[in-house]
Amino acid sequence: MGFNFLPKDNDFYHLLSKASDHVVKAAKIFRELVENWQLDSEKVDQIHAIEEEGDDIRRDIVDKLNHTFITPIDREDIYVLSSDLDDVIDMIQSRTDRMQIYRIKTIDKNCLHLAVILEKASIALDKAINNMKDKKNIKHVMECIAEINHLEHEGDRTIRKLLTELFAENNKMDAIEVFKLKETYEALEAAIDKCEDVACTIEGIVVKHG
Amino acid sequence: MGFNFLPKDNDFYHLLSKASDHVVKAAKIFRELVENWQLDSEKVDQIHAIEEEGDDIRRDIVDKLNHTFITPIDREDIYVLSSDLDDVIDMIQSRTDRMQIYRIKTIDKNCLHLAVILEKASIALDKAINNMKDKKNIKHVMECIAEINHLEHEGDRTIRKLLTELFAENNKMDAIEVFKLKETYEALEAAIDKCEDVACTIEGIVVKHG
Amino acid sequence: MGFNFLPKDNDFYHLLSKASDHVVKAAKIFRELVENWQLDSEKVDQIHAIEEEGDDIRRDIVDKLNHTFITPIDREDIYVLSSDLDDVIDMIQSRTDRMQIYRIKTIDKNCLHLAVILEKASIALDKAINNMKDKKNIKHVMECIAEINHLEHEGDRTIRKLLTELFAENNKMDAIEVFKLKETYEALEAAIDKCEDVACTIEGIVVKHG
Numbered sequence: 001m002g003f004n005f006l007p008k009d010n011d012f013y014h015l016l017s018k019a020s021d022h023v024v025k026a027a028k029i030f031r032e033l034v035e036n037w038q039l040d041s042e043k044v045d046q047i048h049a050i051e052e053e054g055d056d057i058r059r060d061i062v063d064k065l066n067h068t069f070i071t072p073i074d075r076e077d078i079y080v081l082s083s084d085l086d087d088v089i090d091m092i093q094s095r096t097d098r099m100q101i102y103r104i105k106t107i108d109k110n111c112l113h114l115a116v117i118l119e120k121a122s123i124a125l126d127k128a129i130n131n132m133k134d135k136k137n138i139k140h141v142m143e144c145i146a147e148i149n150h151l152e153h154e155g156d157r158t159i160r161k162l163l164t165e166l167f168a169e170n171n172k173m174d175a176i177e178v179f180k181l182k183e184t185y186e187a188l189e190a191a192i193d194k195c196e197d198v199a200c201t202i203e204g205i206v207v208k209h210g
Numbered sequence: 211m212g213f214n215f216l217p218k219d220n221d222f223y224h225l226l227s228k229a230s231d232h233v234v235k236a237a238k239i240f241r242e243l244v245e246n247w248q249l250d251s252e253k254v255d256q257i258h259a260i261e262e263e264g265d266d267i268r269r270d271i272v273d274k275l276n277h278t279f280i281t282p283i284d285r286e287d288i289y290v291l292s293s294d295l296d297d298v299i300d301m302i303q304s305r306t307d308r309m310q311i312y313r314i315k316t317i318d319k320n321c322l323h324l325a326v327i328l329e330k331a332s333i334a335l336d337k338a339i340n341n342m343k344d345k346k347n348i349k350h351v352m353e354c355i356a357e358i359n360h361l362e363h364e365g366d367r368t369i370r371k372l373l374t375e376l377f378a379e380n381n382k383m384d385a386i387e388v389f390k391l392k393e394t395y396e397a398l399e400a401a402i403d404k405c406e407d408v409a410c411t412i413e414g415i416v417v418k419h420g
Numbered sequence: 421m422g423f424n425f426l427p428k429d430n431d432f433y434h435l436l437s438k439a440s441d442h443v444v445k446a447a448k449i450f451r452e453l454v455e456n457w458q459l460d461s462e463k464v465d466q467i468h469a470i471e472e473e474g475d476d477i478r479r480d481i482v483d484k485l486n487h488t489f490i491t492p493i494d495r496e497d498i499y500v501l502s503s504d505l506d507d508v509i510d511m512i513q514s515r516t517d518r519m520q521i522y523r524i525k526t527i528d529k530n531c532l533h534l535a536v537i538l539e540k541a542s543i544a545l546d547k548a549i550n551n552m553k554d555k556k557n558i559k560h561v562m563e564c565i566a567e568i569n570h571l572e573h574e575g576d577r578t579i580r581k582l583l584t585e586l587f588a589e590n591n592k593m594d595a596i597e598v599f600k601l602k603e604t605y606e607a608l609e610a611a612i613d614k615c616e617d618v619a620c621t622i623e624g625i626v627v628k629h630g
Binding site: 098 | 580583584587588589595598599624627628
Binding site: 379417 | 483518
């Protein structure tokens with residue numbers, strides 16, 4: 001087993017950047033899928049392929065952590081970042097699968113809005129991670145984090161509106177349909193929240209190394 | 211970036227005590243809200259305000275952790291304690307919001323009983339945290355922990371009773387109403403369980419430093 | 421408080437082996453229960469008894485961690501392993517309770533298939549843990565891990581099939597019954613996933629010490 005005593009900082013940043021790039025790809029295809037929802041869209045397979053690549057990237061990061069004594073940022077932080085980025089993709093993929101299983105027929109405008117928020121949050125995450133490496137860019141990192149926090153609040157308001165409509169007394173929708181939609185909204189909210197968790201970890205790293 | 215080499219133990223204990231005091235406040239207002247349930251009660255806003263203050267306290271604790279080399283108790287334990295205390299408040303707040311969204315009409319006596327258990331558990335937690343600092347008070351800390359474990363068991367029995375009634379064959383309630391109540395009970399049980407997690411962390415700290 | 425400076429490696433391995441043995445016991449009784457489902461089966465009490473013993477084993481492991489400076493494998497890994505093994509038993513027990521509360525009447529063949537997968541995964545886990553100690557047996561450990569990954573995929577396919585049938589348009593089942601079954605399937609899938617988490621932790625340990 002070989003250990004690197006002098007780690008190339010670039011390696012971890014490069015892998016994390018690859019991971020966040022995959023989150024953007026998954027969120028983009030998911031938003032496109034939701035925009036033009038079809039049960040048998042080939043975009044479902046594309047999301048599965050990205051999820052598998054994401055797993056490989058995460059495995060590469062964990063392997064590298066296990067073989068490196070000194071890391072540019074705390075091991076635990078690298079671990080949490082890669083794990084949370086992978087979780088976002090997993091959540092997108094499992095929600096896509098579930099929407100197929102539930103034979104969701106139409107997706108309303110507000111639900112698309114949640115997918116748009118998720119895509120925007122993933123883009124801001126990716127920018128933050130690509131700027132973490134260079135201390136000169138800390139201001140830009142903090143702007144991305146603020147944007148993600150802002151998007152998370154927008155997501156909160158949107159889901160509140162969606163659920164209030166869904167559970168309104170005059171909604172005559174069948175109970176099973178109500179719970180399919182409720183679960184879909186909550187899953188998208190959870191994916192957006194996970195992006196905020198990543199932003200929070202990045203903020204912690206920047207503060208510690210600031 | 212300034213580091214404190216000689217931490218004042220009091221600072222962390224003071225912040226944790228502030229955090230647990232906020233848990234008591236949130237649990238107390240929630241119990242009062244449930245006792246006299248009104249969809250548009252001003253107590254909902256009070257819970258939101260406490261939740262925001264709780265976030266600030268948690269941020270203060272994390273900041274202090276990032277700027278202190280030596281901590282009176284393990285960093286990880288302080289981190290987990292502050293995170294779990296914050297989670298209890300978040301759970302109370304998000305349940306309050308959801309009860310509004312669901313337009314819950316009446317709250318039965320057993321559900322109020324869960325809110326009372328949660329309030330009692332939060333008071334025992336607060337006492338435990340306020341007594342952790344002084345080794346002379348360990349016996350009192352352990353009594354609080356035993357009380358929280360006892361309350362958690364009482365919560366288990368209560369929710370079992372509530373769910374058994376809810377899913378009884380002769381219950382003619384509409385499916386959507388059944389699931390709104392089921393989710394409410396489970397959310398309160400989860401908040402009580404989280405109090406037990408905090409008690410468990412406190413017990414671990416006391417054993418390590420005993 | 422006494423510390424062991426020279427830990428007997430065997431102690432931790434022995435306790436972890438005891439823990440995984442209890443997972444096998446719980447999964448076996450659960451599979452038998454599901455195979456011949458009866459609301460008032462004495463097997464429910466047997467699962468409760470195993471769950472309590474599992475809690476004791478976990479407490480022994482945490483106590484030993486708190487009193488030992490040097491551990492044969494990383495403290496954090498031992499902690500996560502014992503915690504995840506305990507979680508599998510907790511999940512089996514709480515699902516059993518919930519199936520009673522829901523007054524589940526019949527269990528279909530595919531649901532039994534999930535219980536069989538869970539039992540097989542627990543047996544593979546137990547084998548992996550019993551072979552971890554001796555470097556000569558690493559190949560055998562890796563075979564067990566591969567088997568668990570394979571079982572998890574089989575679980576995924578099974579639950580996908582079960583949910584697709586449950587949410588098929590021609591299913592005239594009552595909404596409450598649909599959600600009872602959905603929750604049962606998801607809980608079994610979560611228990612199988614937790615076994616895979618344990619396998620993943622074991623793999624990480626073997627790689628680090630390989």
